[in-house]
Every structure is written in structure tokens, then in C-alpha cells.
Amino acid sequence: MRFLQGIHRWTGLILLIQLLLWTISGLYFALVDHHGMAGQQYARSPQPETLSPAQLTEVSASWWGDLDGVTKVHAYAQAGVPRVDVHHAGGVQYLDGRDGSVWRTSRDFAQQLAQISYAGPGNVKQTTPITHSRELHGWSGEGFRFDFDDDLNTRVYVDAASGAVVAHRNTPWVMADWMFRLHFIDYTGGRNFNNLVITLAALITLWFALSGLMLLIKLISTGDMRFSFRKYSVTAIVAGQPKQLVEPAHKTLLQALQSNNIVTASGCGGGGTCGLCQVKMADDTPISHADRALLPSRQLQEGYRLACQHKVNDVHRIEVPQTDARHVNLQLKSTKFITPMLRELCFEVLDRKLDYAAGQYMLFTIPAGAGRSRPEDIPEHFLSQWQHIENTEYMHSAVQRSYSMATAAGGKELVFTVRYQPQATDAPSPGIGSSFLCNLKPGEIIAAEGPFGDFQRQPGAQRKLCFIGGGAGMAPLRALMQEELNDTASRPIIFFYGARNRHELLYYDEFMQHQQRGELTFIPVLSKPEKACLWQQDVGFVHEIAGKWLQSQSVDAYDFYLCGPPSMLSATLTMLKEHGVDETRIRYDDFGS
Amino acid sequence: MQYQSSSFRTWHRWLSLIVGVQMVIWAVSGAYMVLVQLPFIHGVHLTQEADGEIQDNSLIERFPDIVQQYPEAEHMYLVNRLVQGEFRDLVQLETDGTSVLVDPHTRSQIKLGRDDIYQLASAYYAKGDAHIRDLRYLDRDAPRELNERFLPIWQVNFDDVGNTSLYLHPQTGEMMVRRHDFWRGFDIMWMLHIMDYQDRVNITTWWLRAFIFATFAFVFTGTILLVQTIWLSRRQPG
Numbered sequence: 001m002r003f004l005q006g007i008h009r010w011t012g013l014i015l016l017i018q019l020l021l022w023t024i025s026g027l028y029f030a031l032v033d034h035h036g037m038a039g040q041q042y043a044r045s046p047q048p049e050t051l052s053p054a055q056l057t058e059v060s061a062s063w064w065g066d067l068d069g070v071t072k073v074h075a076y077a078q079a080g081v082p083r084v085d086v087h088h089a090g091g092v093q094y095l096d097g098r099d100g101s102v103w104r105t106s107r108d109f110a111q112q113l114a115q116i117s118y119a120g121p122g123n124v125k126q127t128t129p130i131t132h133s134r135e136l137h138g139w140s141g142e143g144f145r146f147d148f149d150d151d152l153n154t155r156v157y158v159d160a161a162s163g164a165v166v167a168h169r170n171t172p173w174v175m176a177d178w179m180f181r182l183h184f185i186d187y188t189g190g191r192n193f194n195n196l197v198i199t200l201a202a203l204i205t206l207w208f209a210l211s212g213l214m215l216l217i218k219l220i221s222t223g224d225m226r227f228s229f230r231k232y233s234v235t236a237i238v239a240g241q242p243k244q245l246v247e248p249a250h251k252t253l254l255q256a257l258q259s260n261n262i263v264t265a266s267g268c269g270g271g272g273t274c275g276l277c278q279v280k281m282a283d284d285t286p287i288s289h290a291d292r293a294l295l296p297s298r299q300l301q302e303g304y305r306l307a308c309q310h311k312v313n314d315v316h317r318i319e320v321p322q323t324d325a326r327h328v329n330l331q332l333k334s335t336k337f338i339t340p341m342l343r344e345l346c347f348e349v350l351d352r353k354l355d356y357a358a359g360q361y362m363l364f365t366i367p368a369g370a371g372r373s374r375p376e377d378i379p380e381h382f383l384s385q386w387q388h389i390e391n392t393e394y395m396h397s398a399v400q401r402s403y404s405m406a407t408a409a410g411g412k413e414l415v416f417t418v419r420y421q422p423q424a425t426d427a428p429s430p431g432i433g434s435s436f437l438c439n440l441k442p443g444e445i446i447a448a449e450g451p452f453g454d455f456q457r458q459p460g461a462q463r464k465l466c467f468i469g470g471g472a473g474m475a476p477l478r479a480l481m482q483e484e485l486n487d488t489a490s491r492p493i494i495f496f497y498g499a500r501n502r503h504e505l506l507y508y509d510e511f512m513q514h515q516q517r518g519e520l521t522f523i524p525v526l527s528k529p530e531k532a533c534l535w536q537q538d539v540g541f542v543h544e545i546a547g548k549w550l551q552s553q554s555v556d557a558y559d560f561y562l563c564g565p566p567s568m569l570s571a572t573l574t575m576l577k578e579h580g581v582d583e584t585r586i587r588y589d590d591f592g593s
Numbered sequence: 594m595q596y597q598s599s600s601f602r603t604w605h606r607w608l609s610l611i612v613g614v615q616m617v618i619w620a621v622s623g624a625y626m627v628l629v630q631l632p633f634i635h636g637v638h639l640t641q642e643a644d645g646e647i648q649d650n651s652l653i654e655r656f657p658d659i660v661q662q663y664p665e666a667e668h669m670y671l672v673n674r675l676v677q678g679e680f681r682d683l684v685q686l687e688t689d690g691t692s693v694l695v696d697p698h699t700r701s702q703i704k705l706g707r708d709d710i711y712q713l714a715s716a717y718y719a720k721g722d723a724h725i726r727d728l729r730y731l732d733r734d735a736p737r738e739l740n741e742r743f744l745p746i747w748q749v750n751f752d753d754v755g756n757t758s759l760y761l762h763p764q765t766g767e768m769m770v771r772r773h774d775f776w777r778g779f780d781i782m783w784m785l786h787i788m789d790y791q792d793r794v795n796i797t798t799w800w801l802r803a804f805i806f807a808t809f810a811f812v813f814t815g816t817i818l819l820v821q822t823i824w825l826s827r828r829q830p831g
Binding site: 012051074192203209216273 | 667
């Protein structure tokens with residue numbers, strides 16, 4: 001669908017002017033008709049003249065004795081003058097039938113012929129000898145142009161060699177001639193519609209029209225062309241306030257929102273190509289191709305869909321996100337490895353300040369280009385983990401990747417932790433987004449938009465907060481905890497954090513300090529500790545350790561915030577379910593899929 | 594950023610249902626007419642000159658005698674034509690749109706028979722050996738591909754790739770009209786292009802005009818959408 005739309009758009013752009021010219025000239029033809037275009041308004045055929053024996057008595061074969069290959073001899077009378085045309089191998093010889101001399105049309109005789117062919121109200125006002133004319137394509141030689149003083153500015157062209165009236169031309173003819181130039185894209189005046197330019201234009205038009213037809217067939221088959229007077233009601237939650245939209249069933253949600261003056265971003269006007277008109281609906285709403293192509297799976301799971309892709313009668317309730325999401329340019333301030341495979345990146349927001357809630361994320365636009373598998377600045381003490389990763393280059397297309405902010409709002413900078421994704425055995429390249437960001441140098445600028453996401457703290461002064469995270473899932477959890485600790489009345493926090501080994505324990509020292517200050521309880525868990533780790537604390541999977549702890553707790557006292565790799569996340573969710581934790585008490589951010 | 598463009602898209606879609614289909618027809622028929630060269634359509638390659646060189650130039654001196662016998666003659670031609678199995682110098686007379694062949698020696702008219710037409714048609718035919726399927730003398734009910742004013746006429750049908758038909762003048766044997774399947778295809782395309790499904794000549798029907806006006810609206814709404822999607826839309830990769 002998008003491929004067809006792409007073809008349709010770009011061929012349409014190329015053809016735009018010509019389509020208009022075809023339509024204009026076509027309309028002209030349809031309004032004016034053949035008779036108005038041929039220049040024959042004041043033309044008539046000459047009266048037939050019979051031959052007389054007297055005229056023919058002088059005719060002699062000796063006249064064309066030196067002509068080869070004579071195939072036809074034509075005797076006729078023209079304005080009372082006997083004429084003989086001899087068709088031979090080299091062309092046509094025009095002879096004077098009175099004496100066999102080569103025919104010459106005098107100016108007076110030419111004018112007589114012009115007047116015989118003319119039926120209009122005018123008289124000859126000007127005679128011009130000519131050798132060629134822009135109005136006579138393909139004609140050259142000697143001849144005359146006779147201008148008549150009539151309302152159409154008729155001119156009659158006479159060829160001197162043959163004495164033939166070549167053509168009548170007038171103002172409507174000139175107009176029509178221009179229309180033919182436009183319609184045939186032949187500006188030589190030759191009216192050749194087999195020329196190269198129109199051939200090319202015709203082929204593009206064929207693509208254009210057929211892609212349009214296929215789009216139309218698709219629209220009809222998907223039911224997008226339905227028309228209905230039956231109205232449906234949809235509840236739209238706008239800024240927390242419910243609003244009833246009552247619209248015909250065939251309208252899209254975007255149309256319904258727009259006609260109810262609910263501000264909804266749209267860049268393509270409902271074409272399903274810009275991805276701006278996101279609204280939230282039931283998360284089991286079918287996902288359209290455009291939804292899939294334009295929205296990150298994380299948003300799809302949360303129930304976000306494109307309003308232009310869903311009809312009023314397909315849903316009952318939608319949430320129009322009051323996003324402050326906007327496009328920003330981010331300039332990299334600093335970047336450093338904080339584990340062997342993970343970097344911390346600090347960006348400064350150019351232009352205006354960006355507000356966000358802890359737990360939200362930004363969508364980075366990774367431009368198409370060449371990627372490199374290894375960053376240049378791997379610290380020496382991490383090199384051993386990188387030794388098996390070869391330095392390769394690869395091409396990649398533009399993609400969007402989302403990363404959660406790793407700090408609470410308030411600082412000048414946006415901080416992200418980006419985990420490097422090495423090339424999997426069956427993958428064409430290493431992770432495009434992570435490699436790009438890991439190779440980004442201070443000072444460079446990247447486009448992003450946001451903030452997005454509703455992985456945010458839940459209210460409730462009596463609630464305790466339990467965070468369970470793993471690996472790169474640290475980022476949003478850390479932001480949420482910072483935000484909580486920034487509150488004047490911060491609530492009790494316990495934080496289970498899993499990693500494979502000591503190297504990969506993110507921000508370990510920072511959380512140990514929080515713990516020493518009594519701000520939270522930090523329980524790091526290693527799943528594969530190495531000897532060098534000198535690890536004295538918990539070993540195992542983080543959800544197991546958290547589950548053990550939970551047995552001695554009253555589960556109802558806690559809100560749970562989860563973030564981590566998919567396997568850890570699903571194991572943790574299962575564990576919480578087994579402990580009878582209410583679903584509404586669990587928030588999680590699934591960044592893995 | 595908000596564009597009230599949905600209405601343009603709706604209009605464009607509904608117009609496409611009516612005008613769009615005709616636009617596809619215009620594009621397809623136009624492409625056919627543009628891609629297939631016009632001289633080929635006209636069948637220039639199908640035929641060649643079939644008259645021979647004039648053997649006896651002095652026959653021209655018999656013109657006055659012939660005119661005396663046919664005083665209505667407006668045009669007189671001396672030609673060398675294949676008649677009764679041999680190339681003969683003959684005189685062709687034309688009066689008010691009718692033509693006859695005359696033997697310059699006897700001044701009597703020459704009637705062409707079926708065999709003459711067969712031989713002339715084979716001589717005109719330029720695509721190798723002529724396999725003539727059938728010959729028909731048409732004196733009323735012109736086929737769709739032939740203008741009525743040519744009647745009566747001989748229709749000579751060839752058994753070849755393009756189903757060539759040559760139309761020969763019954764009195765003079767001149768080749769008047771050439772037709773083959775590419776011409777017939779062109780004629781259908783032309784019919785579709787001008788939307789005159791009856792006679793294929795009228796380019797001023799009200800429905801053609803109406804479709805053209807609707808096309809303006811179609812192009813207009815499409816242009817608006819184009820401007821919005823190409824220049825104003827966020828380019829987002831998938």
C-alpha cells in the first residue's frame with residue numbers, strides 16, 4: 001500500500017503540470033470541435049473545371065523526354081489554365097499545359113487561386129512571398145502568403161512550384177495548434193504524438209493511473225469506501241474529559257476528531273503515512289499495515305493506533321494523548337562506556353526546553369547511511385569483551401528507535417543508557433540504532449521526538465514502591481526513583497536489579513550511596529557472577545530473589561514498576577501473578593520487542 | 594500541525610471512483626496511441642506502389658480524342674496498371690468523384706473483374722507472399738472500419754498476422770484504404786479516448802465535457818494532497 005502510494009505520489013508530482021495541460025487542451029478540443037480547429041472556416045473547394053480538347057491539343061510527350069521512370073501523367077485545368085503534372089522516379093514535374101514549360105505560379109495567379117479557395121467576407125490586404133512558415137510544418141520552397149482582412153485573420157498559403165493551395169490558417173487555428181502542442185508535447189508544431197517526450201510521459205502516466213487504480217481497488221476491498229448515514233458514537237477522552245463524538249460510520253476517527261475541533265496532529269491528512277495522528281484505544285484493536293509501519297511495537301502494545309486508520313464504528317472509546325511530544329534536535333554533550341556493552345549518552349536539547357515525566361522515552365530518528373560495528377573509543381579494561389566482535393561496516397536504512405530517559409526531568413540534559421547490540425548469528429548487521437548512537441561523537445546532532453509513554457508513577461501517599469529491573473531496563477526505573485526522591489514526601493522504595501556479572505551492574509555505586517543515606521533499599525542480583533566479581537550478595541534470577549522477599553510482605557502495600565529484557569519481564573509478571581498482585585498495581589515498560 | 598485535509602482526501606477518493614477509472618482508460622488508450630507509431634498504424638508498411646512505368650509516352654497525344662468522347666472529364670491520368678494479367682498503359686478519367694479506366698487505343702471503358710482485383714491486391718501487398726483469404730464486393734453496409742463514402746468498393750482480406758484488409762476502387766483498381774488489427778486497436782483506443790462509443794468521431798459529447806471538468810477537480814484535490822504529503826508531512830521511515 002505504501003509502495004503504491006509512493007509511486008502514485010511521485011509520478012503524480014512529475015506529471016502534475018502535464019496532467020493539467022492534457023486536461024486543459026482536452027477540454028479545448030471537446031468545446032471547440034474539429035471544425036473550429038482546422039482553419040477551414042472560410043475555405044471552399046474550387047469549382048470543378050472540365051477539360052477541353054482545345055486545351056489538350058498542344059500536350060506532347062516530348063515535353064518530358066528527359067524524365068526517367070514516368071508512372072503517371074495528370075492533365076487538369078486550374079482557373080482556366082491547362083496544367084500537366086508528370087510523376088516520375090525523381091518526384092513530380094509541374095508543367096504549363098500551354099507550351100510544356102516548367103510551371104511558375106505568378107503572384108497574380110497565386111492570388112487568384114487563393115481567392116478561389118476562399119469563401120469568407122474579406123479581401124486580400126497583403127501579399128508576402130515566403131520560403132517557409134512557422135504555420136506550415138514540413139513545408140519549404142517558394143510560395144506566397146495572402147492575408148485577408150476578415151474577423152479570423154485568415155491567411156492562405158500557395159505553393160509556387162505546384163500552384164497548390166497549401167493551407168488556410170487563422171486565429172482559431174493558431175489557438176488549436178498550441179493546444180495540439182500541449183496535448184502531444186510536441187513544440188515543433190509537427191503534431192507528432194509518437195515523440196520521445198510524450199512516450200516517456202505516457203509510460204509514467206500509465207504507472208500513475210494504474211497505481212491509482214490499485215489503490216482504489218484496495219480501498220474498496222478494505223471497506224474504506226463505505227458510505228453510511230448511520231451514526232455511531234465514540235467517547236473521546238481529551239485532557240481527562242470525556243467528549244461524545246457522533247459521526248457516520250464511514251468516517252475515520254481522525255475525521256471525527258477534526259470535525260469536532262479536537263486538535264489532532266496530522267501531516268498527511270489521513271493518508272496513513274505520517275504517523276502523527278496517534279490515539280489510544282483498546283489494545284486488542286486490529287493493527288493496520290500503516291499502524292505497524294509507523295508505530296513502535298511498544299506503542300502498539302499500549303493500544304496506540306493511527307486515528308486515520310480506524311473507523312468510527314470500530315471503537316467505542318479513545319484517548320487523545322495530550323502529548324507535549326514534539327520534534328527536537330539533540331546535541332551530544334558527552335558519551336562514555338559505563339559497562340563493557342553499555343554507554344551513557346548526555347544530550348542537550350537545542351531550541352526550547354523539553355519537559356517530561358520520569359519513565360517516558362524519546363524516539364530517535366536514525367538516518368540511513370553506513371554503520372560501523374565497533375566504536376573507536378572502547379576503554380582498555382573493556383577490550384576483552386569486545387575482542388570477538390569484528391570491525392565491519394554495513395549500510396542501513398533510516399529507522400526509529402526509542403530510548404527511555406535515565407534521569408528525572410529538571411537537569412539541563414537528557415541522559416540515555418544505550419546497550420550495544422552485537423550482530424546476532426542470523427542478523428544482517430549489528431543493532432542499527434545502538435551502533436549509531438554508540439558511534440555518535442560529542443557535538444553531533446540527532447533528531448528525536450517525544451516525550452512518549454505512560455510508564456509513570458502512580459499516585460497514593462500510602463503506597464510503597466517496588467522496582468524490579470534488569471540490564472538496560474535500569475534507565476526508566478532510575479528516572480522514576482530520582483523523581484520519587486525529589487518529592488518532598490518520598491515514599492519507601494525497594495529496588496531489585498539483576499545483571500549477569502558485576503561489570504554489568506549499572507550505577508551500582510550510585511544506588512549503594514542512596515542505600516547508605518537510607519533513601520531506598522537496593523538489592524542487586526547477579527545471574528552469572530565471575531570469580532573476579534568477588535560477589536558476596538544475591539545470586540540467581542532477579543524475579544526469584546524478589547519473589548522470595550515478597551513471601552514475607554503484604555503485597556497490597558506495594559506498587560510494582562518493572563522494566564527489563566523480555567524474558568525477565570515475563571518471568572517477573574508470572575511471579576507477581578502467582579503472589580496474587582492486582583494487575584492495576586503493576587506498571588511495566590517492555591522495550592525488548 | 595493540523596491540516597483539515599481529510600475532506601480533500603475524501604473528495605479525491607470519491608472522484609477517483611468516477612473520474613479515476615476514466616483516467617486509467619485515458620492513460621491506457623493514450624499510451625497505446627503514443628507508443629505505436631502512427632505510420633505503422635496507417636499501414637504504410639503493408640503496401641507498395643503497384644503501377645508500372647508508362648511504356649508509351651506518346652499516348653498523351655490521344656488525350657484530346659478521349660476528352661471528345663468523355664466531355665465531362667475533369668482529370669485525366671495516363672497510368673500503367675496491371676489489368677487482365679499484364680501491365681498496360683491506360684487512361685483514368687475522373688468526373689465529380691467518379692473514375693473510370695479507358696483504353697487509350699479504343700477509347701472504350703475497361704471493366705475490372707474479380708481476377709483483376711485479386712492480382713492488383715497481391716501487387717499492392719508488401720509483406721511477402723500474399724495469402725488472400727477472401728474478396729468481397731461491398732456495395733452497401735460499410736464495415737465499421739470503412740467510411741460509407743467509399744462504397745461501392747472491393748474488400749480484399751489477407752491471411753496474415755494483422756488480418757490486413759485492402760480496399761480497392763472497383764473501376765480503377767486503386768488502393769483506397771488500408772486496415773489491419775493495429776489500426777482496429779487504435780480505433781478502439783480512440784473511441785475510448787474521446788468517449789464516443791457510437792460513431793467514434795464526436796469529440797464534443799456532454800459526458801466527455803463533464804468528465805473533463807470533473808478531472809480538473811480530481812487533479813486539484815490530488816495536488817492539494819500532494820503538497821501536503823510531500824512537502825509538509827513528516828517523513829518517517831518504517
